[in-house]
Amino acid sequence: MSQVLNALFAPGFFASGPVRAAVVVGAVVALVTGAVGVFTVIRSQAFAGHALGEVGSAGGSLAFLSGTNPLWGYMGIAVIAAGLMEVLGVHRPRARDVATGLVLGAGLGFAAVFLYLDTTSSSTTGVTVTILFGSLFAISQPMLPSIVVLSAITLVVIASCYRMLLLSSLSPELAAVRGVPVRAVALAYLVIMAVAVSLAAETIGTILATALLVGPPATALRLTKRPGGAMVVAGLVGVAAVWIGIVLAYDSFYWPPVDHGWPVSFFVVATVLVLYLGAGAVAALRRAGHDRRVGPLPAMGESGCEPHVAADAA
Amino acid sequence: MFSGFMVNTWIAATMVAVIAGVVGFFVVVRGSAFAAHAIPHGSFGGAAGAVLIGANTILGLGIFAVGGALGIGWLSRRGRHDVATALALVLMLGLGALFLSFSVEYAAAVYSLLFGEVLGVPADDLLPMAGLGLACILAIAFLYRPLLLTSITPEVAEARGVRPGRIETGFLLVVALAATMTVPVVGVLLMFSLMIGPAATARSFTSSPLWAIALSVAIALAIVWFGIAIAYITNYPVGFFVGTLGAVAYGCGRGWSAWRRTRTVALAA
Amino acid sequence: MTDPRPAATVDDAILSVDGVSVRLAGREVLHDVRFRVRPGEFTGLIGPNGAGKTTLFRVILGLQAASAGSVLVGGRPLNRRNPIIGYVPQKVFFDPDMPLRARDVVGLGLDGHRLGIPLRWGGRREAVDRMLEAVDARHFADARVGNLSGGEQQRVLIAHALISRPRLLLLDEPLANLDIRAEGEVVALLARIAREQRIAVLISAHDVNPLLPVMDRLVYVAAGRTASGTTAEVIRAEVLSALYGQHVDVLRVHGRILVVSGAEGASGVTLEETGSAGPRPDAVALG
Numbered sequence: 001m002s003q004v005l006n007a008l009f010a011p012g013f014f015a016s017g018p019v020r021a022a023v024v025v026g027a028v029v030a031l032v033t034g035a036v037g038v039f040t041v042i043r044s045q046a047f048a049g050h051a052l053g054e055v056g057s058a059g060g061s062l063a064f065l066s067g068t069n070p071l072w073g074y075m076g077i078a079v080i081a082a083g084l085m086e087v088l089g090v091h092r093p094r095a096r097d098v099a100t101g102l103v104l105g106a107g108l109g110f111a112a113v114f115l116y117l118d119t120t121s122s123s124t125t126g127v128t129v130t131i132l133f134g135s136l137f138a139i140s141q142p143m144l145p146s147i148v149v150l151s152a153i154t155l156v157v158i159a160s161c162y163r164m165l166l167l168s169s170l171s172p173e174l175a176a177v178r179g180v181p182v183r184a185v186a187l188a189y190l191v192i193m194a195v196a197v198s199l200a201a202e203t204i205g206t207i208l209a210t211a212l213l214v215g216p217p218a219t220a221l222r223l224t225k226r227p228g229g230a231m232v233v234a235g236l237v238g239v240a241a242v243w244i245g246i247v248l249a250y251d252s253f254y255w256p257p258v259d260h261g262w263p264v265s266f267f268v269v270a271t272v273l274v275l276y277l278g279a280g281a282v283a284a285l286r287r288a289g290h291d292r293r294v295g296p297l298p299a300m301g302e303s304g305c306e307p308h309v310a311a312d313a314a
Numbered sequence: 315m316f317s318g319f320m321v322n323t324w325i326a327a328t329m330v331a332v333i334a335g336v337v338g339f340f341v342v343v344r345g346s347a348f349a350a351h352a353i354p355h356g357s358f359g360g361a362a363g364a365v366l367i368g369a370n371t372i373l374g375l376g377i378f379a380v381g382g383a384l385g386i387g388w389l390s391r392r393g394r395h396d397v398a399t400a401l402a403l404v405l406m407l408g409l410g411a412l413f414l415s416f417s418v419e420y421a422a423a424v425y426s427l428l429f430g431e432v433l434g435v436p437a438d439d440l441l442p443m444a445g446l447g448l449a450c451i452l453a454i455a456f457l458y459r460p461l462l463l464t465s466i467t468p469e470v471a472e473a474r475g476v477r478p479g480r481i482e483t484g485f486l487l488v489v490a491l492a493a494t495m496t497v498p499v500v501g502v503l504l505m506f507s508l509m510i511g512p513a514a515t516a517r518s519f520t521s522s523p524l525w526a527i528a529l530s531v532a533i534a535l536a537i538v539w540f541g542i543a544i545a546y547i548t549n550y551p552v553g554f555f556v557g558t559l560g561a562v563a564y565g566c567g568r569g570w571s572a573w574r575r576t577r578t579v580a581l582a583a
Numbered sequence: 584m585t586d587p588r589p590a591a592t593v594d595d596a597i598l599s600v601d602g603v604s605v606r607l608a609g610r611e612v613l614h615d616v617r618f619r620v621r622p623g624e625f626t627g628l629i630g631p632n633g634a635g636k637t638t639l640f641r642v643i644l645g646l647q648a649a650s651a652g653s654v655l656v657g658g659r660p661l662n663r664r665n666p667i668i669g670y671v672p673q674k675v676f677f678d679p680d681m682p683l684r685a686r687d688v689v690g691l692g693l694d695g696h697r698l699g700i701p702l703r704w705g706g707r708r709e710a711v712d713r714m715l716e717a718v719d720a721r722h723f724a725d726a727r728v729g730n731l732s733g734g735e736q737q738r739v740l741i742a743h744a745l746i747s748r749p750r751l752l753l754l755d756e757p758l759a760n761l762d763i764r765a766e767g768e769v770v771a772l773l774a775r776i777a778r779e780q781r782i783a784v785l786i787s788a789h790d791v792n793p794l795l796p797v798m799d800r801l802v803y804v805a806a807g808r809t810a811s812g813t814t815a816e817v818i819r820a821e822v823l824s825a826l827y828g829q830h831v832d833v834l835r836v837h838g839r840i841l842v843v844s845g846a847e848g849a850s851g852v853t854l855e856e857t858g859s860a861g862p863r864p865d866a867v868a869l870g
Contacts, residue, residue: 046396047348050403094345095680098514101347102561105507109557112428112504116551207411211404218397263415269408273401280392290609343681455700463695466681466688466728469672470743473644474696517682521727526682 009247022246022264025147029200030212030238032151035158035231036196037217039189042227043169048085048190050210051100053197055081055107057206062114071143075198081107082190086183147199154196157188158231165189166227204242207265212238215272222279241271319435323542326435329447330496331508331538335531336454337492338509340485342517344465348396349386349486351506352403354493356382358502359410361427366413371427372442375497379490382406387483428502428553446495453488461485462523504553508534511560518567533563596655597622597667597751597783598643603652605638611807612638616652618802618811620783622750625774627794628787630804636787637673639804640755643785644670657750669749669782671740673756679729685739686711686724692743714742718772734765738772745776752777754786758793766793773797791818792839818842 014020040049056078063073081103088099158165168175168182176182193213200209220233245268252262341350357379364374382402389398454461464471464478471478489509496505512533516526541555596619605613613635620626628636641647643654645661653660657667669692677683690711694701701707715721718738723731728739737757744752754773758766774797777784788794791801795814802811803818805826810817817823818840823831834841 041394041397044394044396046394046400047351050348050400051351094342094678097345097347098342098510101351101507101510102514102564104351105504105511105557106561107557108504108507109551109554112551112553112557207404207407210400211408214397214400215404218393218401222393261415263408263411266408266412269404273405276401287608456698458700459691459695459697462683462687463691466677466683466691467672467675467740467743469646470670470692471696472646473668473670476696517680521682521684521725523682523687 009251016250019246019250021144023243025144025203026242026246027239028148028151029203030216030242031235032154032196033200033209033212034216034220034234034236034238035155036193037213038220038227038231038234039165039169040193040213041217041221043189045193046214047097048100049193049197049213051085051104051107052078052081052190052194053201053206053209055104055111056194056198056201058107058111058114060202071146071198071202074202075195077107078194078198079191082194083187086187086190143203147203150195150199154192154199157192161185161188162228205265208268211269211272212241215276216241219276219279222283237275241268241275244271320546322435322437322440324539325440326443327538327542328535329443330505331534332531333447333450333492333495334505334508335512335534336451336527337489338513338534339516339523339527339530340454340461341489341509342513344461344485346485346489347506347510348399350489350509352386352399353379353382353486353490354497354502354505356403356406356410357490357493357497358427359406359413362410362413362417366417372439372494372497376490376494378406379493380487383483383486383490386486387479390482391479427497443495446491450488450492450495453484453491457481457484457488501553504556507557507560508538511563512537515563515567518571537563595621597657598785599655600643601653601655603639603642603649603654605635605642605647606650607638614807616809618809620751620785622783623777623781624799625777625784625797626786627791627798627801628785628804629789629791629801630787631789634804635807636804637755640753640787643753644668666747667750669744669747669752671744671752671754671757673759675736675740677729677731677736679727681727681729683728684725685720685728685731686715688728688739689714689742689746692746710746714746717745717776718742732765733760734762734768737761737765737769741769741772745782749782751783751785754784756787756789758788770794770797795838795840
C-alpha cells in the first residue's frame with residue numbers, strides 16, 4: 001500500500017508547507033468559482049468572466065507598483081470593470097461581448113503601462129508571467145484568512161439572491177414581470193464574478209481562474225439539470241481538478257527536466273478538459289439509452305416548457 | 315520617427331490596420347469577440363513552444379492560432395460556443411505555461427509579444443506579413459456573402475445549402491491568420507481590440523456593410539498610426555494607446571448615435 | 584381525414600407530403616402527415632404552439648430527416664439546396680447595431696448562398712428595387728433593418744425569400760408578433776403576390792382567422808397528426824376532437840372561428856351563431 005502511495009505522491013508531499021497551503025487555497029477558490037461559474041455558463045458570460053480576470057491583472061500590477069496588497073488592487077479594478085461592462089453593454093449577447101471586448105482592451109492597455117513602469121522602475125522581469133499565469137505554490141500565508149473570508153461572503157451572497165439570479169438568467173422578461181430588478185441583478189452578478197475571479201486569479205493565476213470558472217460548471221451542467229446541484233458538483237469537480245493538478249505538479253519535480261517541475265496550471269487545465277469531455281461522453285451515452293427506452297407518446301401536444309437549464313447544450 | 319527601421323513599422327502597422335478593420339467588421343457583426351480575443355491570446359503559447367524547440371516564433375504562433383480556431387469549432391459542436399472558446403483558450407495558455415517553464419530566457423520576450431513592440435519589425439518579416447494579409451483579405455472576400463447571410467438568418471442559409479458551422483470555422487481560421495500576421499506590431503493581446511473598436515464604431519455611422527468596412531479600416535488606420543507615433547515619442551507600449559483609443563472611438567460612435575436619435579425624435583415631435 | 588376531391592397526383596402538386604413521421608429525442612412529434620399543395624394554392628398550416636409545424640417545415644426544407652414517409656417538391660425528392668422553395672423563418676431578430684440595410688437583406692436573398700462579393704452587375708440593383716417595390720418597402724430600402732418595425736421587417740424577409748423566384752413560399756408563423764393592422768397587411772400582400780406570380784404559399788399560424796379570407800385549403804396539425812381539406816371540411820368538431828384526442832368545440836361567430844376545449848362529458852359541438860350576442864361559453868381556447 002505504501003508503495004502505491006509513494007508512486008502517486010512524491011516524497012515530501014504531505015510535509016511540504018507550500019503544498020498544504022496550495023491544497024487549502026486551491027480547494028476554497030475552486031469551490032467559489034465553481035458555484036459562481038454555474039451562472040456564468042447559464043448566462044453565457046464566459047467572456048466577461050475571463051475578461052474580468054485579465055483586467056484585474058492591471059489592478060494587480062498597479063497595486064504591485066504602489067506596494068499595496070495586490071488582491072485589493074485586483075478586486076478593485078475588476079469591480080470597476082464590471083460596472084463599466086454593465087453600463088456599456090446592452091442585454092443582447094452580441095452587444096454585450098463587444099462591450100466586454102472594449103473594456104478588456106482598454107484594461108489590458110492599462111495593464112501594459114503599469115507593467116512597463118514596473119519593469120523599468122524595479123527590475124522584476126518575471127512579474128508579467130506571474131501576474132498572467134500565477135503560481136499556486138507561491139501563495140503567501142498571510143493572505144489565507146482574507147481569501148477564505150471573501151470566498152465565504154461570495155457564497156453567501158450568491159445563495160441569498162439565488163432565486164432572483166436563476167429567474168433572470170433563464171428568462172429576463174418573466175423575471176421583470178415578477179418584479180425582479182433585472183438590471184440590478186445583472187450588475188450584481190458581474191460584481192460577484194469580479195470578486196470570485198479576482199480571488200482565483202490572484203492566487204492561482206488568470207488561466208486557472210477562467211478554467212475553473214467555466215470548465216467544472218459546464219461539466220456539472222452536463223451531468224445534472226438542476227442549477228443548485230450543479231453548483232455543488234461544479235465546486236467538487238473544481239476541487240478534484242485542482243488537487244489532481246497539485247499532485248501531478250509536485251510529482252513532476254521528479255520527471256524530466258529534473259528539479260524543475262511542470263507548472264500546476266498545465267495539469268489543472270488538462271484535468272478540467274478531460275473531465276469536461278468525459279462528462280460529455282457520459283451525457284451522450286445517457287441520451288442514447290434514453291432514446292432507446294422511450295417509445296411514442298400518447299396523443300397529446302408537446303409538453304409545456306419548464307424553466308429547466310438547457311443542460312445538454314452546456 | 316520616419317527614418318530607417320521605423321519605415322518598416324509604419325508599413326507593417328498599415329497592413330495590420332487594414333486587416334484588423336476588415337476582419338473586425340465580421341467579428342463584431344457575428345458577435346465573435348471572445349474568439350477574436352482567445353485565438354491571438356492562446357496562440358502566444360505556440361510562440362513559447364517554438365522558442366523551446368528553436369523554430370520560428372511566427373510559425374509557432376500560426377500553428378496554435380489555427381489549432382485554436384479548429385479547437386473552438388470542434389468543441390462548439392459539442393457544447394456552448396463561449397464555453398468552447400474559454401476551454402480552448404485555457405488549454406492553449408496552459409500549454410504555453412508549460413513551454414515557458416522549460417525555457418527560462420523567454421520571460422522578457424513575453425512582454426513584447428503580449429503588448430507589442432514598436433521597434434521590433436525586421437524588414438524580412440514584411441513580405442510574409444503582406445502575403446498573410448492578402449490571404450486574409452481574399453478569404454474574407456470569398457466568404458463575404460455566406461458570412462452575412464449566416465449572421466442574419468442561419469435557418470435560411472441552411473435551407474439554401476450553406477452550412478453555418480463550416481462558415482463559422484472558416485471565419486475563425488481567417489481570424490487565426492489575421493492574428494498570426496499582426497502580432498509583431500501590436501502584440502497578441504491588443505490585436506483583438508483593434509478588431510473590435512474600429513468596427514464597433516463604424517456601425518454607428520453607416521448602415522451599408524461595404525461602407526462600414528471601409529470606415530472600420532479608416533478608423534483602425536487612424537488609431538494605429540496615432541498609437542505608434544505617441545509610443546515612439548513617449549516610449550510607452552503601443553497596446554495602451556490602441557486599447558484606450560479603441561474604447562474612446564466606440565464611445566464617440568455611441569454618442570453620435572444617441573445624438574442622432576434625439577434629433578430624429580425632436581424632428582418627429 | 585381524407586380529401587374528398589380527386590387526389591392531386593404527384594405531377595400536378597408542387598409539394599407532396601406522404602405519410603411523414605418524425606421522431607425527435609425519442610418522441611414521435613409527427614405521425615403520418617399527408618397533404619398536397621398545388622401550384623398557386625394558398626394553404627394554411629394551422630395548429631397550436633408546439634404542435635410540430637416548424638418541424639414539418641424543416642422536413643420539407645430537407646433540414647430534418649423524417650423517420651417515415653416521403654416528401655416530393657416539384658415532383659422531385661428532397662435535395663439539400665432546393666431552389667424552388669423560398670423560406671421565411673420564425674422570429675428573425677435584427678440587431679439594431681447591425682450595419683445592414685433593407686436592400687442588403689433582400690439582395691442576400693438573391694445570392695447570399697454563393698461565395699464571393701456581390702458584383703454590381705447591372706440587373707442586380709434593379710431586381711432588388713423591383714422586389715422592394717412589390718412588397719411596398721421602397722420607402723425604407725436604405726434604412727437599417729434593425730430599426731424597422733416588426734411588420735416592415737417581415738416584408739423585408741418576404742422580399743428576401745421571393746427574390747429568387749421560388750415556386751413555393753414557406754412562412755413559419757409570420758403573423759405571430761404583429762399587431763392586427765400589420766397582420767392584415769402581410770396577409771393581403773402574400774395573397775396578392777401568390778395570385779400575381781402563381782406562387783404556392785404554405786403559411787403556418789396558430790390562429791386561423793387572419794387567413795380565412797385568402798386561404799384555399801388548410802392543414803390542421805394537432806397532437807402530431809394532421810387533417811387537410813377546405814376550412815369547412817377540417818374545422819369541424821368531430822375532426823378536431825379526433826385529432827386532439829379530447830372533446831373540442833368549434834364556434835363560428837360572424838364568420839370568425841374559435842376552437843375551444845369542450846365541456847366535460849359532452850360530445851363536440853359545431854355552433855353557428857350569426858345573431859346578436861348570446862350566452863358566452865365558459866371555456867379555454869386552444870392554441
